[in-house]
Amino acid sequence: MKAKFYHAGCPVCVSAERQILQMIDSNKVALEIVDLGTAKERISEAEQAGVKSVPALVTSGNVLHINYGASLSDLK
Numbered sequence: 001m002k003a004k005f006y007h008a009g010c011p012v013c014v015s016a017e018r019q020i021l022q023m024i025d026s027n028k029v030a031l032e033i034v035d036l037g038t039a040k041e042r043i044s045e046a047e048q049a050g051v052k053s054v055p056a057l058v059t060s061g062n063v064l065h066i067n068y069g070a071s072l073s074d075l076k
Contacts, residue, residue, distance in 0.1 A: 003059035004034070004058045005031060005056070006054050008050050008055075012067050012068070013054055051072060053070050053072065055069055
């Protein structure tokens, strides 16, 4: 299984990233961490995946919005 965790580097996002990394079994899930604060060129990719705000976990075509750090429009 592959998953992407999108965030913006804010404290809410970093905290969520730490928790996600602790919960996910890296032997079963290939997790890519994408910091949209430093990789703004990937914002359109996140939008196409259905991400509306970060932090968000995308897996199997589903988006799980976790807490609320920032909307994608704020990152543009």
